[in-house]
Amino acid sequence: MPGAIQCRRRRCQAGRARMVRSPVMPGEPRASFFALTPDRVLEAVEVGGLRCTGRCLPLRAFENRVYEVELEDERRLVVKFYRPGRWSRETILDEHRFLADLAAAEIPAVAPLDLGTGTTLGEIEGIYYAAFPKVRGRTLDELDAENRRRIGRTIGRMHAVGAARGAPHRLRLDATTYIREPVEVLLKGSFIPESLAPRYRDVALRIADAVAAPLAAARTQRIHGDLHYGNLLWTSDGPILVDFDDCLVGPPVQDLWLLARGRSEEARRAREDLVEGYELFREFDRSTLALSEPLRACRIVHMSGWIARRWDDPSFPQAFPNFKDHRYWMQEYEELVAISEALA
Incomplete structure (x- = not known):
């Protein structure tokens, strides 16, 4: 167990070191969107004080860029970077407001988390992003x-x-x-x-x-x-x-x-x-x-x-x-x- 903790800490420190060295990518948001790297993803997650272990896995997605990120407290997040030019900030916040309303009514839907900045919607280099708790479940192709x-x-x-x-x-x-x-x-x-x-x-x-x-x-x-x-x-x-x-x-x-x-x-x-x-x-x-x-x-x-x-x-x-x-x-x-x- 101590060895596993030390390993996790080393991985976390290495991830942060990489992010410190990572330069800000100039240019249009669309270019940055296609050039997103794990370092940039982790940096975005940590803006509000959340701490990552350095583990970042890309998930299959077409419209947006989606990553699974591990936090130091062992929670897993699904971080979604919205494709630039598709939705405005207000349009995305309408989505988040709907999900917040559903959560308040205890409807089983996955709502975005506060990023530690008092909001559920962040922005990095003109790209909007949000973090959701990872939910484990299975899909069914047929239902009785x-x-x-x-x-x-x-x-x-x-x-x-x-x-x-x-x-x-x-x-x-x-x-x-x-x-x-x-x-x-x-x-x-x-x-x-x-x-x-x-x-x-x-x-x-x-x-x-x-x-x-x-x-x-x-x-x-x-x-x-x-x-x-x-x-x-x-x-x-x-x-x-x-x-x-x-x-x-x-x-x-x-x-x-x-x-x-x-x-x-x-x-x-x-x-x-x-x-x-x-x-x-x-x-x-x-x-x-x-x-x-x-x-x-x-x-x-x-x-x-x-x-x-x-x-x-x-x-x-x-x-x-x-x-x-x-x-x-x-x-x-x-x-x-x-x-x-x-x-x-």
């Missing part, structure tokens, strides 16, 4: 009816808190932001094969025209926005909601359909299970279930637009090697056609 109802209850509680106040700086889920603008990006960047591009554009815009009015009429509020299975960690106490980076203002159904997507009878029953649990804590407008497929179209187009916007990040071509392949776009086009025909 009881666990779907259990998640429905959690979402209902989350939405009851989310409706209590606004998020004026977060994105609104609408047809322009989630379909029209991404289509423009895709066409301008010539990502879609030339022979398919006009048809892809036409079917996507037909869906945008069809969904614009129902989306505008639906009741909206703060929601998670990206609640797929990967953003639910299961522990012995039940599900924990993670990664609110894409939280937005939209209809509550957005946080349900991702856990039960598609037009099959199985998907319909799964949505019913979710709503059954949800309604134990909060009223749900069942008429908005009709938005499930249009919202799936929004996600399909928006995700492709997101990849296109990030194509100059070297990690994206590696992660999505088929993005410029004709089969990728044909499959996406056929999905959109099926959704469009179901709306007719």
Whole structure:
């Protein structure tokens, strides 16, 4: 045990020594973001008085840069550096405020920690960052009816808190932001094969025209926005909601359909299970279930637009090697056609 402590202390001192020698990197925040090093990460964590052991592990992430950091008190943090230019300080603080509200209501969600500076949001070289406690849990690809109802209850509680106040700086889920603008990006960047591009554009815009009015009429509020299975960690106490980076203002159904997507009878029953649990804590407008497929179209187009916007990040071509392949776009086009025909 003494040897282990001494080893940890040596590692800690070495880490700090490296940080003292580390020069401040000049230039644009975007350049600094791509050139983040463990030394800079540890230095950011220690700004408010937290003390690191020197252990810093990069975690798999696309949009942001994320690291696991060990503190001297043996706590583990997940430190997220937000991609420059995506969110403003006010937009990120809306996310943190939502998470603080959930924590105050004892909703199982992972909220950011005070960095020791009286705030949950730090900044280094123009890059915003936050630290979250590391939570251990596992993801599940499939759920039985009881666990779907259990998640429905959690979402209902989350939405009851989310409706209590606004998020004026977060994105609104609408047809322009989630379909029209991404289509423009895709066409301008010539990502879609030339022979398919006009048809892809036409079917996507037909869906945008069809969904614009129902989306505008639906009741909206703060929601998670990206609640797929990967953003639910299961522990012995039940599900924990993670990664609110894409939280937005939209209809509550957005946080349900991702856990039960598609037009099959199985998907319909799964949505019913979710709503059954949800309604134990909060009223749900069942008429908005009709938005499930249009919202799936929004996600399909928006995700492709997101990849296109990030194509100059070297990690994206590696992660999505088929993005410029004709089969990728044909499959996406056929999905959109099926959704469009179901709306007719």
